[in-house]
Amino acid sequence: MEQRLADFLAAIETTGNMTKAAQSLFITQPYISQTISRAEHDLQVALLNRQHQPLTLTYAGKRVLTYLQAEHQLQRSLKQELHQLTNHAYGSLSLAINQPLAATWLPAILPTLYTKFPQLHTSLMEMTTSDAEQLLPAGKIDAFIGKAIHDDRLSFHTIGRVTLALVVPSSYSIHVDPANPLAVLTNQNFIRLSDPSRFQEMVDHFFQDNGITVINRIEAPDSRVALQLSLAQLGCTITGLIDARQLQRQQPQRLQVFPIPIEQLSLDMGISYPRQNRSEVMTTLVNTVTTVLPALI
DSSP states (O other): OHHHHHHHHHHHHHSSHHHHHHHTTSSSSEEEHHHHHHHHHHSSOOOTTTTTSSSSEOOHHHHHHHHHHHHHHHHHHHHHHHHHHOOOTTTEEEEEEOTHHHHHHHHHHHHHHHOHHHHHHEEEEEOOHHHHHHHHHSSSSSSSEEEOOOTTTTEEEEEEEEEEEEETTOOOOOOOTTTTTGGGGSSSSSEEEEOOOOHHHHHHHHHHTTTTOEEEEEESSSSSHHHHHHHHOOBBBBEEEEHHHHHHSSSSSTTEEEEEEEESEEEEEEEEEEEEEEOOOHHHHHHHHHHHHHGHH
C-alpha cells in the first residue's frame, strides 16, 4: 500500500491531474482517489490541494512522498545487498586486527583467501585486544589477528613474537644501555596508550616489576599516534620495532630507536577465533596467517 501511495502521489505531482495520473499508471481514477483519501484519514492530514488546478501536493503530501521514496530506495538497497550475499557461496567473514598491523598484514594474507574463495564477503576492522576479548567469544567478530587472547572458548594459533622498541626523541640527552634499554625511562616523559589496552597493561606490569617510574605525560589513542608524538619530541614511547625503524628512516635526525630484547618485553601474536568455527574459510585463513605472517614480524 505504501509503495502504491508513493506512486500515486508522484504521478499527481507530475501530471497535475488525477485522471491523467491514473492513465499513466494504467489504473482507474477512483482507485487513486480512494487510496489517497484513506491515507489522509489514517495520517490525519491533507495530502492534496484539491481546490487548485492543476492539482498539487500539500507540504505534508510532499513530505510523505519524500519519506516513502526514501523508504522504497532503502528496501531496494537491502534486497540488492542480500542478493549479493546470497551469491557469496562461502558467506561472509568479519576479521579484526590490531592496529597498526592492518596496512601491512592484510594485503599479505587476503589475496590467498580470495584466490580460493573469490565470492567471499569480508568486513575488516582495526581493534584493540581488549575489545576483541569481548566481541570474539560473543560471536560479533569471526576472527582476530593480534595479541594472544587466553580464553577457553577460543582457539589460538601463534604467528610469532613481535620485537618491540624504545623510541626516544633526538632532543632527549639520555644514555641507553642496549642490554636493558627500558631502565633509562625512570623520571622521563612517557607517552602511553589510553586504557583499556592489553599492550599498555603489559608495559605497565614490566615497569612495576622492574621499579621503573615514568612520567606519564600523554595518553595516546593508539601506537601510531604515540609514535608521531614522540617524533614531535614530546616524550618516549614503546612500539613495534618495524614501525619505529620505518619512521626513523624517514626522519633520522629526530628519533632514536632501541630494540628491546625479546626476553624482556615482546608481543606474542597470532590469530584467535571461536573453537566451534571449523569452516573451510577459517581453516584457509588460519593456514595463510600462520604461513605468511611470520616472515613479516
